[in-house]
Amino acid sequence: MTVLPRLADFRPHRTVPDIDLEGQVVPGLTGEFFRRPDGDRIATVGVYRYRGAELFMAWGYVGEPHCRWTAYRDDAGWTAPHEGCPRVRREPGAVTVDTGRDRVTLPAQATAPEDTGTRPGQAGAGVGAVAPPTVRDESHTADSGSLCATGPGRQRG
Numbered sequence: 001m002t003v004l005p006r007l008a009d010f011r012p013h014r015t016v017p018d019i020d021l022e023g024q025v026v027p028g029l030t031g032e033f034f035r036r037p038d039g040d041r042i043a044t045v046g047v048y049r050y051r052g053a054e055l056f057m058a059w060g061y062v063g064e065p066h067c068r069w070t071a072y073r074d075d076a077g078w079t080a081p082h083e084g085c086p087r088v089r090r091e092p093g094a095v096t097v098d099t100g101r102d103r104v105t106l107p108a109q110a111t112a113p114e115d116t117g118t119r120p121g122q123a124g125a126g127v128g129a130v131a132p133p134t135v136r137d138e139s140h141t142a143d144s145g146s147l148c149a150t151g152p153g154r155q156r157g
Contacts, residue, residue, distance in 0.1 A: 002069050002081050005045045005059050010034035019048070021097075022090035024108035029055070035062070048086075050106060055097060056086050072099035 013033045018025050028051045035044050042062040048055045053073075060068035069081040079100055087098040097104045 004057070004071055004078055004081065005043070007034060007045065007047070010036045010043070010045055013044070021088050021095045021106075021108070024090060024095055024110050026050070026095060026106045026108045029106060050104075055104065056099070058086055072097070072101070074099055074101055076101070 011034060013035045015033070016031045018027050019029050019031045020026065021029070030049050032047045032049070033044065034047070035042050037043075038061070043059070044062055045057055045059040046067075047057045056070060056072045058067040058070040060066070067085045069083060070086045071081045072079045072086075082100070087100075089096045089098065091105070093108060093110075094105050095108050097106070
């Protein structure tokens with residue numbers, strides 16, 4: 001078990017509005033990314049807010065193919081972290097985030113070809129991992145701006 005990262009220990013790196021999850025842009029979902037040196041690596045945290053309200057955070061190290069940990073925020077506070085990427089399912093016109101306490105469905109616009117499969121998440125069948133966000137600058141993983149490198153992302157300058 002790990003603890004939530006203390007954002008005060010990190011430096012702001014980049015903020016990306018209208019990020020994509022599972023190949024679908026989610027208007028109103030903003031990813032705010034932070035970094036800090038950790039020995040010979042760079043630790044990173046992505047905090048995701050929907051219309052200003054914290055939804056989840058994921059963290060790990062730059063260059064890793066997937067997030068190490070994820071925690072979700074709801075009325076009761078932050079959930080205990082779970083290993084791996086956020087649990088996200090792609091649906092027609094939406095993505096659903098499984099917080100372990102609730103399922104939060106967010107309206108989305110497709111940016112990648114539709115498919116019916118999702119990559120299984122740690123917590124149950126049919127729950128997928130987050131696709132790369134819109135920025136590919138190695139902020140977190142080997143392929144993305146913050147989270148899991150599991151599918152196509154929309155490129156931004």
